Amino acid sequence: MPTLDIPITLLDPDGGWINTPVHVSELDELPVLLHFFSVKQRGGDEDIDAVKRLIAEFAPRGLKVISVDVTHSAKELRDTNAVEAFARRHGLYHPIAVDDGSMARAYDVADTPAWLVFDADAGRLRHHFSGRNASRHVRQVLERFVQAGAAAPSPAL
Incomplete structure (x- = not known):
């Protein structure tokens, strides 16, 4: 289990980005969900559907969702076509980082799927959270964040 005092600063994947790149400065005062997955993950459709549901429910309320594909070979890292095709096939339009493993190591992600929730x-x-049924726990945590007002940026005074 990683220490829970890790800042969200490691968003420079060697493999680049699918859809829109994200810079850490864009995440100020926003809660963030990092979803680690692999395009080669068996039974991953349920988790991808969960990501889409979480985006639909919480993105309008301020949550930033970033998926991270953990690659398994240098070839995958050089050729992001498989990740792009996966994203299109599943209707994923949010930012997806193609990780060489450094982001997964930094956040102590040993298995996919994994879900990391950062505060605003x-x-x-x-x-x-990690494992096939973890998305249920993620949703509960996000609901508490929203109810506590943590999922929307504070209004300027």
């Missing part, structure tokens, strides 16, 4: 106030890792 300090951009710190607050929850780390």
Whole structure:
């Protein structure tokens, strides 16, 4: 289990980005969900559907969702066509980082799928879930964040 005091600063994947790149400065005062997955993950459709549901429910309320494909070979890292095709086939239009493994190591992600929830106030890792049914726990945590007002940026005074 990783320490829960890790900042969300490691968003420079060697493999690049699918859809829109994200810079850490864009995440200030926003809660963030990092979803680690692999295009080669068996039974991953359920998790991809969960990502889409979480985006539909929580993105309008301020949540930033970023998926991270953990590649398994240098060839995959050089050729992102498989990740792009996967994203299109599944209707994924949010940012997807193609990771060489460095992001997964930094956040202590040993298995996919994994879900990391960062708070809006300090951009710190607050929850780390993994496994096939973890999306249910993620949703519960996000609902608490929203109810607590953490899923929307504070209005300027």
